[in-house]
Amino acid sequence: MTECHGAQLPWRVHLPATRVALAVGVVCLALQNVLAALASATTGIGVTTGLGEHVISTVCDHLSERHFMSTAPLSPDLDSDLDLDDFEPDDVEVELVVFDMAGTTVSDNGLVERAFVLAAQRSGIADTADALEEAVAFVRETMGQSKLDVFRELTDSEEDALAATEAFETAYGELVDRVGVSAIDGTSDLFQELRDNGLKIALVTGFSRATQDTLIDALGWSDLIDVSLCPAEAGRGRPYPDLPLTALLRTGTSSVAAMVVVGDTASDMLSGLSAGAGLVVGVRTGTHDTETLEDAGADVVIDSVADLAELLGLREETIE
Numbered sequence: 001m002t003e004c005h006g007a008q009l010p011w012r013v014h015l016p017a018t019r020v021a022l023a024v025g026v027v028c029l030a031l032q033n034v035l036a037a038l039a040s041a042t043t044g045i046g047v048t049t050g051l052g053e054h055v056i057s058t059v060c061d062h063l064s065e066r067h068f069m070s071t072a073p074l075s076p077d078l079d080s081d082l083d084l085d086d087f088e089p090d091d092v093e094v095e096l097v098v099f100d101m102a103g104t105t106v107s108d109n110g111l112v113e114r115a116f117v118l119a120a121q122r123s124g125i126a127d128t129a130d131a132l133e134e135a136v137a138f139v140r141e142t143m144g145q146s147k148l149d150v151f152r153e154l155t156d157s158e159e160d161a162l163a164a165t166e167a168f169e170t171a172y173g174e175l176v177d178r179v180g181v182s183a184i185d186g187t188s189d190l191f192q193e194l195r196d197n198g199l200k201i202a203l204v205t206g207f208s209r210a211t212q213d214t215l216i217d218a219l220g221w222s223d224l225i226d227v228s229l230c231p232a233e234a235g236r237g238r239p240y241p242d243l244p245l246t247a248l249l250r251t252g253t254s255s256v257a258a259m260v261v262v263g264d265t266a267s268d269m270l271s272g273l274s275a276g277a278g279l280v281v282g283v284r285t286g287t288h289d290t291e292t293l294e295d296a297g298a299d300v301v302i303d304s305v306a307d308l309a310e311l312l313g314l315r316e317e318t319i320e
Contacts, residue, residue: 105305
């Protein structure tokens with residue numbers, strides 16, 4: 001049997017040293033939250049403090065040694081523009097690709113926003129047209145984040161936030177049943193191509209586990225992915241790094257440098273950036289435009305996930 005070792009990333013990003021130091025600190029702190037969530041979920045089956053300390057130490061060691069440690073001149077400007085001239089060949093092998101769902105791999109067609117409107121109306125969050133418009137604007141701004149976290153900002157109590165989240169999940173399910181759900185063109189083929197090249201695939205979302213499972217089953221992806229995660233299973237949702245870091249731990253990926261994070265929102269980019277991902281990729285098939293994705297930290301923005309295989313050097317053609 002031929003052994004697959006993953007895809008070789010065709011270039012790396014030169015990042016300001018200040019961003020490197022920030023990411024290292026944030027990742028190590030976030031791991032404390034990730035491991036706390038895992039320990040809570042596995043109480044009684046042997047999760048130990050020593051194991052947690054070992055994992056944290058290992059990942060932080062990877063961070064300090066990885067290609068992400070820049071050789072570019074020190075610069076305090078964390079918002080400096082990056083283009084493909086900032087990338088150069090490196091020998092880091094991609095092992096894991098972490099994908100967002102709605103707007104990135106799952107065609108949204110406005111369903112998430114429509115479900116929020118229905119939930120806001122049914123739960124009494126927005127009782128006037130102006131209040132509804134304001135709530136929808138906030139939803140667009142925070143797209144990609146945990147739905148519960150979003151409703152916590154829009155309501156006065158945890159009870160109200162939980163009720164609104166349940167109303168959203170119900171409304172989204174109704175809309176999916178009514179209009180159906182489809183994948184972004186080329187997604188299933190991409191998943192198969194990544195697997196054929198020995199890469200692992202994670203799907204992360206701001207939805208609940210029930211809604212995530214419904215989408216995965218409807219699209220026939222159960223056998224194409226290695227892990228799927230919702231915020232409740234990772235500790236915190238986006239823009240925090242918990243989801244990609246939990247995916248890294250669950251899949252046994254050797255280093256954050258070997259992880260690629262792909263999404264359509266600023267929250268996706270911030271999550272990947274904070275997790276220290278070797279590459280953070282924005283796609284233009286969802287909520288936020290190129291400028292927003294780049295401002296949030298995207299290393300590169302592509303038209304859709306259908307272009308990812310070429311970007312990773314899995315095909316002879318490469319994106320200019």
